[in-house]
Amino acid sequence: MIDTLIQGILLGGYYAVIACGLSFMFSVMRIINLAHGSLAVAAAYGLWLLASTFGISPFAGLLIVLPVMAVAGWMLQRYLLERSARGGALLPILTTFGLAIVLDNLMFEQFGADTRSLAPFIGSLSYDSWELPGGIYVGKLAVMTMASAIALLGGLQFFLSRFALGRAIRATAEDPDTAGLVGIDARKANALAAAIAMVTVGIAGAFLGMRATFDPYSGGPQLLFAFEAAVIGGAGSLWGTLIGGIVLGLAQSLGAQVHPQGFLIGGHAVFLAMLFARLFLTGVPFLGRTGFSRTGLPKIRAALRSTP
Amino acid sequence: MTLASNGISIERWTRSSRLALGGVALALALFAIAPLTLGAGAIDRMTALFIYVILAAMWNALAGFGGLVSVGQQVFFGLGAYFTIRLADTGLNPFLALFAAAIITGAISLPLSFFMLRLKGGEFAIGMWVISALTHMLVNLDRLIQGETGTSLISLNVYDINTRRVVIYWLALASMAALLGILFALLRSRAGAAIQAIRDNEDAATSLGVRVVATKRLLFVLAAFGIAIAGALWLATATTFQPKTYFSVQWTAYMIFMVLIGGIGKFEGAILGAVLFFVIETFFGAMGVWYLIGLGATAVLFSLFLPQGLWGEIERRFDLRLLPVGYRVKLPGPPKIQWNQ
Numbered sequence: 001m002i003d004t005l006i007q008g009i010l011l012g013g014y015y016a017v018i019a020c021g022l023s024f025m026f027s028v029m030r031i032i033n034l035a036h037g038s039l040a041v042a043a044a045y046g047l048w049l050l051a052s053t054f055g056i057s058p059f060a061g062l063l064i065v066l067p068v069m070a071v072a073g074w075m076l077q078r079y080l081l082e083r084s085a086r087g088g089a090l091l092p093i094l095t096t097f098g099l100a101i102v103l104d105n106l107m108f109e110q111f112g113a114d115t116r117s118l119a120p121f122i123g124s125l126s127y128d129s130w131e132l133p134g135g136i137y138v139g140k141l142a143v144m145t146m147a148s149a150i151a152l153l154g155g156l157q158f159f160l161s162r163f164a165l166g167r168a169i170r171a172t173a174e175d176p177d178t179a180g181l182v183g184i185d186a187r188k189a190n191a192l193a194a195a196i197a198m199v200t201v202g203i204a205g206a207f208l209g210m211r212a213t214f215d216p217y218s219g220g221p222q223l224l225f226a227f228e229a230a231v232i233g234g235a236g237s238l239w240g241t242l243i244g245g246i247v248l249g250l251a252q253s254l255g256a257q258v259h260p261q262g263f264l265i266g267g268h269a270v271f272l273a274m275l276f277a278r279l280f281l282t283g284v285p286f287l288g289r290t291g292f293s294r295t296g297l298p299k300i301r302a303a304l305r306s307t308p
Numbered sequence: 309m310t311l312a313s314n315g316i317s318i319e320r321w322t323r324s325s326r327l328a329l330g331g332v333a334l335a336l337a338l339f340a341i342a343p344l345t346l347g348a349g350a351i352d353r354m355t356a357l358f359i360y361v362i363l364a365a366m367w368n369a370l371a372g373f374g375g376l377v378s379v380g381q382q383v384f385f386g387l388g389a390y391f392t393i394r395l396a397d398t399g400l401n402p403f404l405a406l407f408a409a410a411i412i413t414g415a416i417s418l419p420l421s422f423f424m425l426r427l428k429g430g431e432f433a434i435g436m437w438v439i440s441a442l443t444h445m446l447v448n449l450d451r452l453i454q455g456e457t458g459t460s461l462i463s464l465n466v467y468d469i470n471t472r473r474v475v476i477y478w479l480a481l482a483s484m485a486a487l488l489g490i491l492f493a494l495l496r497s498r499a500g501a502a503i504q505a506i507r508d509n510e511d512a513a514t515s516l517g518v519r520v521v522a523t524k525r526l527l528f529v530l531a532a533f534g535i536a537i538a539g540a541l542w543l544a545t546a547t548t549f550q551p552k553t554y555f556s557v558q559w560t561a562y563m564i565f566m567v568l569i570g571g572i573g574k575f576e577g578a579i580l581g582a583v584l585f586f587v588i589e590t591f592f593g594a595m596g597v598w599y600l601i602g603l604g605a606t607a608v609l610f611s612l613f614l615p616q617g618l619w620g621e622i623e624r625r626f627d628l629r630l631l632p633v634g635y636r637v638k639l640p641g642p643p644k645i646q647w648n649q
Contacts, residue, residue, distance in 0.1 A: 030429075032429070032430030034430075034433070080612065084612055087611070087615045088615075090371070090375065091611050091615055092430075093433050094377065094564055094607065094611045095611040095612065097379060097561070098564075098606075098607035098608035098611060099608055101561055101600060101601075101603065101604030102601055102604035102608065105597045105600040109597045109598065109601065220437075220557060221441075223437075224434065224437060224438055261449065264441070265445045268438055269442065271438060272439075275423075275435070276423065279426050
């Protein structure tokens with residue numbers, strides 16, 4: 001039982017990594033990117049390609065894939081999302097959904113239906129574990145994922161609160177017009193936010209590939225997991241995403257103990273239960289208004305006032 | 309046409325729309341007698357076309373008029389098929405089961421709406437997908453379905469294959485005509501004015517006292533019911549039920565494609581989109597994965613460069629309204645100068 005709980009919590013680390021980009025993009029641009037999962041899978045394929053053809057370890061491969069993802073995020077915002085967002089709030093949903101279909105099928109065309117994994121390229125890391133007192137084993141990779149999640153969320157928080165660019169992004173998230181008045185280029189801030197989000201998606205893709213297998217159509221389920229973790233975590237702060245991920249991971253691990261199909265059912269059911277509870281207890285929907293900037297709102301105001 | 313005193317007229321029916329309605333009636337009559345001349349393959353394809361029109365019109369009702377973009381509408385498609393199997397298993401006539409299943413699915417969508425309609429925009433879109441994924445898993449748990457192996461609508465086998473084909477064709481045609489008729493009547497009714505107000509500006513509609521949520525609920529339930537009929541009909545033509553095929557997000561992808569290229573929020577647009585999709589599928593469907601890539605890319609391009617779709621463009625260019633669901637104000641022409649000689 002304790003073993004299940006620990007595995008569930010550690011699984012939450014992965015969900016936090018994949019959810020933070022989705023949640024971040026939503027809070028800044030009010031766009032839910034339906035190609036989120038497919039982009040993570042694309043990053044995983046990128047790493048797999050580098051590893052299997054050039055023998056580059058997935059960790060070194062990230063040095064190539066992450067900059068590519070950043071550029072992809074920048075272009076995604078500049079050429080697709082910016083344009084479609086002008087057509088109303090609903091159009092980006094359709095645009096990114098179309099993009100997901102294109103990506104999924106392009107990957108299928110390129111890599112076929114075989115499932116792939118990055119596990120063969122990371123040596124013994126994929127199955128190494130530490131033994132805890134009481135005969136409980138925790139996988140090194142799972143612990144590493146959790147540590148990365150915490151580092152990623154902390155780093156993002158630090159960047160958003162301490163750097164001028166981070167503050168520009170938060171100000172744009174809060175009110176793009178007012179941010180524009182004080183000399184912040186909202187287009188640039190949004191494109192930068194999309195680039196950062198895609199870097200987190202690239203990291204999520206790496207962990208997806210290392211901890212499990214993936215195929216060209218894995219993007220859909222990953223999008224759902226990311227969305228569920230982000231919603232369960234709710235508004236508030238980046239750390240909510242971590243809690244959301246852990247709740248989702250726990251629900252899935254416990255569900256799997258009950259029934260072979262319980263893994264997915266448990267996750268979806270807890271997500272809906274959380275949604276239900278929050279809707280009827282507080283009446284507030286979930287991804288919330290500007291989740292990432294709420295805590296720092298006074299700071300943004302101060303920043304805006306002090307900007308010449 | 310109502311003529312106001314200042315020369316401004318309000319028009320609803322125009323000459324072209326009267327002709328169009330006559331054309332629709334004629335087309336339906338021709339479709340009804342078509343099985344007498346069509347071969348088996350053609351009848352099956354036409355049945356598929358009718359089902360596509362239903363799917364497009366229902367998704368358009370929800371997204372185009374209700375402003376509710378869902379990527380989980382496959383849940384109703386799957387449930388329509390699943391309940392048909394379930395009901396037929398109890399001994400109900402399979403053709404009756406099709407419609408009973410749709411009614412059950414519509415009934416289920418009502419309590420679901422109280423929950424889902426509180427979500428906004430993208431949250432509603434993916435939230436519906438989660439509902440669909442969960443429902444898919446739960447249907448898999450039913451022993452009758454045998455997990456992903458699936459099962460068949462065996463009770464259809466008592467009918468002769470040719471009779472069966474034509475009956476399903478007629479049922480699909482009648483369902484399509486009825487659903488389009490209901491939607492058309494609804495959009496032209498008092499509720500229709502509310503629906504179009506919501507489509508144009510939800511906040512403004514609320515401030516005018518439009519009952520936004522109740523109106524959206526009506527569309528949500530109608531779409532669930534219509535898509536369930538489509539799913540049940542699809543099951544009747546395919547006879548096999550594999551949960552994975554019916555609860556596939558691909559169905560919603562098709563719906564989005566049809567409505568986007570036809571014209572979102574246009575009654576005629578969804579029909580045009582379904583016909584175009586049918587033609588594209590007929591010619592390029594065999595290309596497999598590139599066909600799907602093409603569909604996705606076309607959807608992206610339309611959403612970026614022609615968000616009003618082809619019908620929106622036709623309306624704009626030619627000032628044409630075939631099946632008008634709104635009213636239009638027609639201003640008098642430029643004043644004629646009277647020369648006093």
